[in-house]
Amino acid sequence: MFARENHPVNWKLRRRIRTIIILLVLLQGIILSVCQITRPLVAAPVEQAVEPDDVISGHHEMEHVEHLSDEQRSEIEAQLAQNMAMLTTQGKLAMRVNRETAVSLNWPLQQASGFNDYGYHGISFFVDHNGQDYSCDSRIYGGHRGTDFFLWPFEWNKMDDNAVEVISAADGVIIHKQDGNDDRSCSIGGKTWNAVYVQHVDGSVAWYGHLKIGSLTTKNIGETVQAGEYLGIVGSSGNSTGPHLHLEVYDINYNLIDPYQGSCNPLNDTSWWLTQRPYYDSAVNKLTTGTAAPEFNSCPSPEISHEATQFTLDDTVYFSAYFRDRTNSLDSQNTIYRPDNSIFDAWTDTQRSSHRDGSYKSRPVTIGKEEPAGQWRYEVVFNGSTYQHTFQLEETTPNNTDEFIYLPIVTNPKLID
Ligand SMILES: [Zn+2]
Structure with missing residues (x-):
């Protein structure tokens, strides 16, 4: 104051x-x-999955290759023309000529009986439309006139096991077959493929190339096949760098067709597929547990999957997931469940490259002795679908090498009178 x-x-x-x-x-x-009110809105942390350091990654590789030389193509075309003329004379080609009644193509592959993987293929290359595929992207190589379906994972094992069958995409007549050529090709250069050629009831023609030697249908040229009927086994004959199916399609006037409808396919306005699959057909093909990470050897050696479903507590188990068409926007959620359905471990894996037609992730996880024996479950959530694989864990059995076995050792034995 x-x-x-x-x-x-x-x-x-x-x-x-x-x-x-x-x-x-x-x-x-x-x-x-x-600021406190707005901060979470303005600077909301983008939740990015962190992949554990011990996750092993790998992917399918197929070189850009020319499948048929011009000379080979000319030979095939001449043979097809000759065979079709002969079959027409024999009345074995009953063609319709109206595209309005055209056939639609079914999927040309299926797993042989006894094989039950979620998926078995990927698509490496589509038809080349002046440097781009039907969807205006770059999954082509120059001059490619077909669609390449490769096997994934373990393409050589699948071929050796006859696991994936080529089946006719539509009803038709066999107009040509080529067999007897080596099917373990890893490079290009003048090799001849094994193939089946089918003319459909609307006059269109499909070529199924690179088949496994000796696997072709026993049906002869001129015999009919139905949609879904066996034609052969996916192989790597001809100019090829791994087992795959090359599907090439022509209309009745021998105009090349790309079965896929898309804004960059100028060949045909509509899809020739009964059901056209999405451009990125992203899915899990297979889940495995194993004793080690998978080994992909140099062509044409078979792969070593190291798959196993029986383990002992305290083992290190490799949890592997094999994807097709994985893009970098698709994370994969992995969870290991105990027999009582409680979660033992969970992790997310991620992909950096924008797209892989075939890829895998594998992670070693040790499940300790204190865990319960019984049937465990490996679950993967990917692209909106859930995939499961079960495996068995048993109690640790006593190891003989750890146990002492007492044998009576008598030194300086006394002589007994
Ligand atoms: Zn091809």
């Missing part, structure tokens, strides 16, 4: 300063509270 009375000017100034300070404090409070 004293100071104020004696220094009226000073007192007024102090009051103003105090008012300003109060206003500033209030303003700061308002700013902070607004």
